[in-house]
Amino acid sequence: MPPRPAPAETRADTAGSAGATDAPPDVAALHRTLLDWYGATARDLPWRAPSATPWGVLVSEIMLQQTPVVRVEGPWRAWLERWPTPADLAAAPTAEVLRAWGRLGYPRRALRLQQCAAAIVDRHDGVVPADESALLALPGIGSYTAAAVAAFAHGRRAVVLDTNVRRVLGRLTRGEALPRPHLTRGENAAAAALLPTDAATSARWNVAVMELGALVCTARAPRCEECPVRASCAWLAAGRPADEHADRRRTQAWNGTDRQVRGRVMAALRAADGALTREELVVAAGCGDEQALRCLASLVDDGLIGPVGEQDGSYALGG
DNA sequence: AAATCGGGGGC
DNA sequence: GCCCCAGATTT
Numbered sequence: 001m002p003p004r005p006a007p008a009e010t011r012a013d014t015a016g017s018a019g020a021t022d023a024p025p026d027v028a029a030l031h032r033t034l035l036d037w038y039g040a041t042a043r044d045l046p047w048r049a050p051s052a053t054p055w056g057v058l059v060s061e062i063m064l065q066q067t068p069v070v071r072v073e074g075p076w077r078a079w080l081e082r083w084p085t086p087a088d089l090a091a092a093p094t095a096e097v098l099r100a101w102g103r104l105g106y107p108r109r110a111l112r113l114q115q116c117a118a119a120i121v122d123r124h125d126g127v128v129p130a131d132e133s134a135l136l137a138l139p140g141i142g143s144y145t146a147a148a149v150a151a152f153a154h155g156r157r158a159v160v161l162d163t164n165v166r167r168v169l170g171r172l173t174r175g176e177a178l179p180r181p182h183l184t185r186g187e188n189a190a191a192a193a194l195l196p197t198d199a200a201t202s203a204r205w206n207v208a209v210m211e212l213g214a215l216v217c218t219a220r221a222p223r224c225e226e227c228p229v230r231a232s233c234a235w236l237a238a239g240r241p242a243d244e245h246a247d248r249r250r251t252q253a254w255n256g257t258d259r260q261v262r263g264r265v266m267a268a269l270r271a272a273d274g275a276l277t278r279e280e281l282v283v284a285a286g287c288g289d290e291q292a293l294r295c296l297a298s299l300v301d302d303g304l305i306g307p308v309g310e311q312d313g314s315y316a317l318g319g
Numbered sequence: 320a321a322a323t324c325g326g327g328g329g330c
Numbered sequence: 331g332c333c334c335c336a337g338a339t340t341t
Contacts, residue, residue, distance in 0.1 A: 060336085061336065061337095062337095063336090064335085064336040064337090065335095065336070065337045065338070066324090066325080066326095066334095066335060066336085066337055066338090067325085067326080067327090067335065067336085068327080068328080068334085068335050068336090069335085069336075070327095070328085071326085071327070071328090071335090072336090103325080103326060103327080104325080104326080105324085105325030105326045105327080106324055106325055106326085106337090106338090107324090107325075108324070108338090108339090109324095109337090109338085112338085112339095139338095140337095140338070140339090141338085142337060142338045142339080143337090143338090144336070144337060144338085145336085145337075145338085148336065152336095160336085162336045162337080163334085163335070163336075163337085164335095164336065165336090181321095182320080207336095210336065213336090214335095214336080218334095219333080219334060219335085220329075220330070220333075220334075221329090221330080251332065251333060251334085252322095252323085252324095254325090254326090258323090258324090259323080259324060259325060259326095260325085260326095262324080262325080263324095263325050263326070266325085302324090
């Protein structure tokens, strides 16, 4: 199934044609190899279907921030069926938006997505902008998402650098096992230099590199023997050296954290389709009173929950 | 630059 | 049990 974006693979980068890319022959060959692989291997994800709207693409990108593809598909379909346009989401009750977000995690994304929808209605007449800087100015949209929406929803030429692309390019061109915790200017320049000149081809290149990172050039157990560009890979050529900055990575603790407690409170409120008393929420929090109350306060502060009634004794989803 | 912010699945 | 996942925002 030919995934979006890319009506037809642009062949302008084949030798001799006037055109789409002035890349040296080896880079042009790399482009063609990976683009062909993508055409043959890409997953049939719903937000890549020709019928997907720019709004659908934007929603997918927000949902996919730190959440794996397999967990997003279901919620994404339900979301777009319920709120097919930015105006629909902007008009929805925030409690319903948070409930529909379900267990995708980081529920502030749901809040910001609704704010984003409202901003699109206000500033752009309800139309998802194509300009990267206009996208960047919207709530919940950072550098990655702005580039991704410009490229995948509108076919613009943009440097899309997510964790997959950073890992693939780091291995391919610099021979590094894993990217650093923070994006560097060098990575941005390297990615920009490799980006095909033609807009439609560049958009397809971006998603192809991402797909390679998701399916083959994975963080854990890369399947180099299946990699279409293994012959050009600096990391493989160097014998797949281990990550140089492994000692700097430390995974955040989970048990007993405010994040866990906040998650339990949100889960309880999603399940209850109304308000719950403070006492019920403290029980749901599953921790000491002090931490439970602190978390309730922070959730109120974030606009994820709000007091109900005059007594301030119970809370519901939404501000 | 560092901290915070969910939740689940693979290994 | 550890690590990672189509990151963004705030301090």
